[in-house]
Amino acid sequence: MKFISIIMGSKSDYEVVSEAAKVLESFGVKYELIISSAHRSPERTISYVTAAEKKGVVAFICAAGMAAHLAGVVAAHTTKPVIGVPMAGGALSGVDALYSTVQMPAGMPVATLAVGKAGAINSAYLAMQILALSDAELSQKLADDRAKKAAAVAKDSASVEVIL
Numbered sequence: 001m002k003f004i005s006i007i008m009g010s011k012s013d014y015e016v017v018s019e020a021a022k023v024l025e026s027f028g029v030k031y032e033l034i035i036s037s038a039h040r041s042p043e044r045t046i047s048y049v050t051a052a053e054k055k056g057v058v059a060f061i062c063a064a065g066m067a068a069h070l071a072g073v074v075a076a077h078t079t080k081p082v083i084g085v086p087m088a089g090g091a092l093s094g095v096d097a098l099y100s101t102v103q104m105p106a107g108m109p110v111a112t113l114a115v116g117k118a119g120a121i122n123s124a125y126l127a128m129q130i131l132a133l134s135d136a137e138l139s140q141k142l143a144d145d146r147a148k149k150a151a152a153v154a155k156d157s158a159s160v161e162v163i164l
């Protein structure tokens with residue numbers, strides 16, 4: 001079974017991270033979602049990664065805030081693609097999580113996306129693009145989605161545009 005795994009560091013991340021789950025659902029892509037922390041439940045995080053690999057996970061989405069080490073710890077325990085989503089919040093509004101997630105040492109990549117909701121949504125799209133490398137039907141759905149977005153921009157423009 002091929003699926004995407006979503007891990008977040010805390011229940012406080014759920015509202016934003018559920019945006020990724022909604023996108024995957026809308027494309028009919030299977031996913032798992034758990035809360036597990038690199039700091040508060042390190043053993044649970046590692047056991048989950050090992051179990052997910054055995055079940056057929058294609059990519060991990062890891063969302064965490066503050067001193068965000070979740071994506072890095074997951075990357076240390078898998079060779080599947082790891083997508084990091086820095087969460088806003090805390091005194092530094094997500095800049096801390098962004099730097100913690102993006103600054104991985106050479107040879108241990110985490111594909112780090114935007115802070116917060118846009119990053120969560122894009123994590124689902126990026127995970128699906130990875131999945132679509134071996135799934136022509138999903139690849140077509142992603143192309144259709146792009147076409148819809150382009151049409152929406154043209155429609156929005158038509159309602160306000162001024163062209164000489």
Ligand code: RP5
Pocket residue numbers: 008009010011012013037063064065066067087089
């Ligand atoms: C991180 O610390 C979590 O991912 C969360 O974004 C942040 C704060 O967690 P809580 O104190 O709200 O549980 O580990």
